[in-house]
Amino acid sequence: MTTLSAPTGVEPELRAEAGADGVTPRVLVIGSTGYVGGRLTPRLLAAGYRVRVLVRDAARVAAFGWHDGVETIEGSADDPDAVARAVADVDVVYYLVHSMSAGRGFEETDLRIAVTVAEGAAAAGTVGRIVYLGGLHPDGVRLSPHLRSRVAVGEVFLRGPVPALVLQAGVVIGSGSASFEMVRHLTEVLPYMPAPRWVRNRIQPIAVRDVLHYLLGAARVPADVDRAVDIGGPDVLRYGQMMNGYALAAGLRQRAIAALPVLTPRLASLWVGLVTPVPAAIARPLIASLENECVITDHDVDALIPRPEGGLTPYDRAVRLALGRVEADDVETSWQDAEVGGAPSDPLPSDPDWAGRTVFTDVRTQQTTAPPERVWSVIVGIGGENGWYSPPVLWALRGWMDRLVGGVGLRRGRRSRSRVTVGDAVDFWRVEALDEGRSLRLRAEMRVPGLAWLELWVRPEGDGSVYEQRAVFFPRGLAGRLYWWSVLPFHGLIFRGMALRITRAAEAAARGVS
Template sequence: MITAPASGAQAWPVLVTGATGYVGGRLVPLLLDRGHAVRAVGRSVAKLRCRPWSDHPNAQFAEADLRDREALAQAMRGCRTAFYLVHSMNPRAGADYAAVDRELAYTFVEASRDAGLERIIYLAGLGEADDPNLSRHLRSRAEVGRILRLSPAAVTTLRAAVILGAGSASFEILRHLAERLPVMLTPRWVRTKSQPIAISNVLEYLAGCLEHPETAGRSFDICGPDTLSYEDQFRIYSEEARLKRRVIIPVPVLSPRLSSYWLGLVTPVPISLARPLILGLKTKAVCREHSIRDIIPQHLLSCREAIRLALRKVEQQSVDTCWHDAGQTVTPEWVACGDPAYAGGAVLQDGFRATIQAKPEEIWPAVARLGGQAGWYFGDNLWRLRGLADKLVGGPGLRRGRRHPTDIRLGDSLDFWRVVRVDPPTLLLLHAEMKAPGEALLQIRLEKKSPDRTELSMVPRFLPRGLAGLLYWWAVYPFHSWVFAGMLRGLAKATGRPIVDGPDKYKPGTADVCRLPGVH
């Protein structure tokens, strides 16, 4: 499905994959500001339409799964150039992320041939493919580049080291380690040299390659001006954040596995993502050539300038995109399609409600602040305990927080939940990304009962996987009445309006997302 181009849009839109991710989510508005028509591709057009740039007259949207050759080719038609900004190194891809990336790249090549694409611009990692010490993550990025070059389209590859910017995984690891640990026992890779580059410089190079046809078919190293160890970067961050000098003690006994568990506990980055990142840090990441600087000249921010700018963005709560933005936003089929219990197992659910003397519009701001610094309005220690348990088994935990303290949109992460539907001021549907033996949803609904009274309800739903899933549900079930009733009271208190009825338990009916208009 492709949305119609706006009147006056350019005839040859630029295709951007990964448009909801960290880099793609920033590249799209930059290209639009430069006068390009952009066709953003994603699995959910609804999620794309929640982006601040979605109402730009030259923005187009195409819904396609990158595994679907036909849908991808359809999305490419009418485009001459495509940005390939996707990778599968996330908690849900697990250990097979390299195989997934390989499959996506081959499908992209086939679709580009079908659609007659002329150029592909690919952002890769810095590292030599023939280096025997190259990490699996960086080796996978190099392999994707080789596969893309099988396309008849001319491929431009930009190879970057550590990308520094507010919300990037590398910056968040650096920030949380420096702020939480005055003394750090680190692996020896802390003294490995690299050339970190600011996200603003990466975006300028990406956009510049589109505007400079002489970059077609070539590979470039892109780096910042400083060659630093990771120990140096910790020191610079501490100085810019006005922290006391951090003591860093490299030791030989910390394996990548142990280091990833430690990072998973201390930072918001889950273990499954931290491990390949750490393995990549063992490899020296320094530019071997600088030819792109002559083609696309720009002021390259120093590491200190990049960190200072990122800290300012964090302090101003103006982080454009985050490393965890690219998550699944499709409502699970067992909720969306209303399948009977025998189709996929019984869906377990519970319901709690309270009537508050307020309008939905008056209660919604408190609902929209859930998670992050605001917490969950009740039992925060229990939520933290669940988050810690999730961290220990490789999940995101609670430290992931949220993109913005008050603004909420489709696809946002709220601690270990993902927003899969948001209809202010009546509905918030959250899909759990925590590690559990099944799939979980939390529905929060506001229903107007009279001009000044609103029923606020919470319905947790769970589709268990096997006996472990059933045991998990019944183990946490006794806590539901305490936790969800407490959350309802907490939301009413945050609103500043009294509860006139409840909280009480009730038996919820069919999931609201399953109902057809006019059918009850």
């Protein structure tokens, strides 16, 4: 066999190998727009595979940066005709779908779709491997309906004529993972948590980057491998320890957790739905799956797929990666650093609205007859002696409060009344980014329970321009949320008035009025 040239960013042992005919393998990803599939697909492309995806709505693929690199088949995985078109001339099938619905009949639906795919893959005659991401589970105990369904799906593939590798993973750690988001939001919101007794159960979480490593390696296991294997990270933790491990990584105090025997999965899911953005319908199956301990019982996967270079990711590092803190940095360079990126822990467009860190924003837009250059001159002159174009008493009060708790207050002013450069101090802000004539971004250096930025833009429109203003706040824990809600009533006075007065000042300057 001939090894392909090395794509960047993929370990040599995970790269695609051309067959005797010199053609690289084609893989089909079913579930490419889901949490794991959306992250695996670009890595398959980087490894040199030809990638095809089967999706219900081809428009969804367009949201991903890799959409131009794949072949898209539109159709449902429970439609035999669509599956037949999708598996034609395919070497490896990745099956990355499962129901998170709590509705009746989901087990039958999951089973029917798995049978359709297994039969289609067998009929194609070219598929040499099915890879399925299942759930880590103990043997010989009663499983939750969702874990039971995932086990049944894996058995469908293992009973079929096409060799299958079923990777059984526990809690996946990464931004966008429903299990991780539940840990994130519960820990962020609750300094004290009444919880079901399953918080004492042992769990073996795994970083999403390690899940992707194993999935990528699964395409190259020997052809005679037809079995299920466990995958997990290096740490075995109780669920309560996972929450407090998150708290430490996020710079929060450890949480007091009380295990209560009266909280059933249904009651606990309603509680989670009340205090976090994770819907109760999603939380319920996750919670029910945690009623059993989920720890690896064998390490046979090591003989099939080598571990990642540098080893598996410890839990604390996996959390920091999910938070955008690759090492020990507690502050991002800017709020935009937390947006969509290339790391597997980064959020994707397909992730649910409740995924990712909590972000509060206040956005204001104001049209003006003033030309953009007049508005820009007001923007770059903001703060210091020029003020903040909103009630001075409110800014003075905020500055006094900041100094009271040891902050810089408003005493720093600014070096120039009419010019700023990146790195300049402007009262209790710091100039973080500057696009001359267009935008200014300030990072707050006041004492707040979180991270805050203020962005100001101007763009031409017609004979005048449009001024845009955005305040962005990343709360830290419950204190951060309480802080935002407490100042929310003043935002109308501060930010709405600020947008209005900045544009009025620009219009006055344009008319030559002092």
